[in-house]
Amino acid sequence: MAIKTYREALNEVMHAEMERDSNVFVCGEDISGGAGGTSGEREASGGIFGVTAGLLPRFGEDRVIDTPISENTIVGMAAGASLAGKRGVAEIMFADFVTLALDQMMNQAAKFRYMSGGKAKCPIVIRVPYGAGMNMGAQHSQTMYNIVTSVPGLKCVMPTNPADAKGLLTAAIRDDDPVVFFEHKAMYGRKGEVPDGEYILPFGKAALLNEGNDVTIVAMGRMVLFAEKSVATLRGEGINCDLLDLRTTSPLDEDSILDSIEKTGRVVVVDESTPRCSLASDIAGFIASHGFSSLKAPVAQVTSPHAPVPFARELERAYVPSPDSISAAVRKVMNYK
């Protein structure tokens, strides 16, 4: 075990997997940065968030591909190469730009295997920095994972700590299906213990981060961090929560959700997405259909509002769900008679 940041954990996995399997390559905008610049410095950025630093000097330009600003082709190229036996790891600089690559993600990579009757294999990973909280405005702050989760054929992964980042990215690169891997921009500096050596986490297994008999909190991505704070506050009020970190939203760990609700009878789903067709509404619907008899109170959903992400500091702070808004929702379901 060693203390590492979320960014370092991801970076080490890419180094290790490129070392382990010569079929792995990475591509994206400015993943090394500097090509064609006047300074002559040929790793000028190592990725806009520094996640791909050091790959170019170690593995060379053929396997570490700085691309033009062409998201659809970044994903399509990685998908085409992966159909032909490679393992492409594509970076989409901001989740919002997924819209530009959606044809290759949703119509192509997601459907090859089905349309070919099980013959195609497209082991691509699309890494996607996402999320609000850094004053980047409406086109650089969205979640997008709710859209990806809805697509049959794509897997959707979102680690919340450095250890999970290592275990889940290793699993994603070795997975034979297309995986979209969501990294919250505000979590890159988060530190934590990371297991040494090879470490792989299975998809579809939520982590139970806190145990309590009163309320279940289901959260994903950065919302898990806020939910942890809320859990601590509520403990002081005598309210004890199960906290489930979903880790992957497709596949979804349905059993862990239902098991917890059977115990608590009360549930709050926390999702950074906007409310319509969100993970919160999806999971609330699932619970209503499959866990209704366990419920003692309506399912509460804590999401961002039905509005674009605002720029102004005060507005953005209030836009994203917070420990306080999660605690308020928990108190409400506790007080429901």
Added chain:
Amino acid sequence: MSLQQSKDQLLNAYREMKTIREFEERLHKEIMTGEIAGFTHLYSGQEAVAVGVCQHLDHQDLIVSTHRGHGHCIAKGCDVKGMMAEIYGRSTGLGKGKGGSMHIADFDKGMLGANGIVGAGGPLAVGAALSAKLDGNGKVGICFSGEGSINQGAVFEAMNMAKVINAPAIFVIEINGYSEHTGASYSVGGVDIAKRTEGFGLKTIEADGCDYHAVYDAMAELLDYSRSGNGPSAAVFNTTRFFGHYEGDPQNYRAKNEVKEHRSSRDCLKKFCSDNLSGGIISQSEIDEIDVSVMALIDEAVTEARNAPPTPMEEMEADVYITYQ
């Protein structure tokens, strides 16, 4: 003066062109019976392009195709019976009936799939070419496309990307006169497609797409160029479409006699025969023999597809993922 090809090679090329033609002409008839569901886009008229290109390729060379993909599939070696069964939506189809006419693929043959999204093949072909580049195996990734996809941003992105990463990608652009129901003279701004590909730095050759030998020769030059590490290239082939955009298209946008005239003056099979019969390279009896066996193959393919079992319900949710917990 066209490149020398052996008699076997020429007869093989003719067999494939004829197979595509009869496959499509037969589909045109069978679709009218109502037995085949959905959209079918026929390739008749363009056979010289698919075959002239794919005669140069082996199974490690990778192609991506379009919604009008039957010809590329046959020319790349896909099983004709498996294709027919797929179009009939049967369990014996190449995709177990789950893909359909627009999504036929055979990865073992280097055929990465027809595609329902116009222009989507561009990025995929660059990926296929990247794979060849990384393996250093001298293989190529070929994107078949037309004047429809040449107006899609994805194709521009792909051409630029191929040039930037120096990938052995070849963009084969088949100009059949129409993108869906709209004439190329309207939809292609600036009209000159070769200037576009040249603008991306692609070595470009224009040739008559109704002339098998012209296609074959152009591709020999481009393949030599791209296989040798010089990066991407493009071929622009003028050709013609004997049927509508899709089967059932009333083709109100075409002059009354256009197809009739093209069938008489721009038929690539007729040209192939007259070019090669007159030189005495191949004989009429050899052509006749191929015609008979092709007709028999298509008959069998239709009969077997009709009689094949439907795709079972268990297939509904199978093959979405390789593993999913």
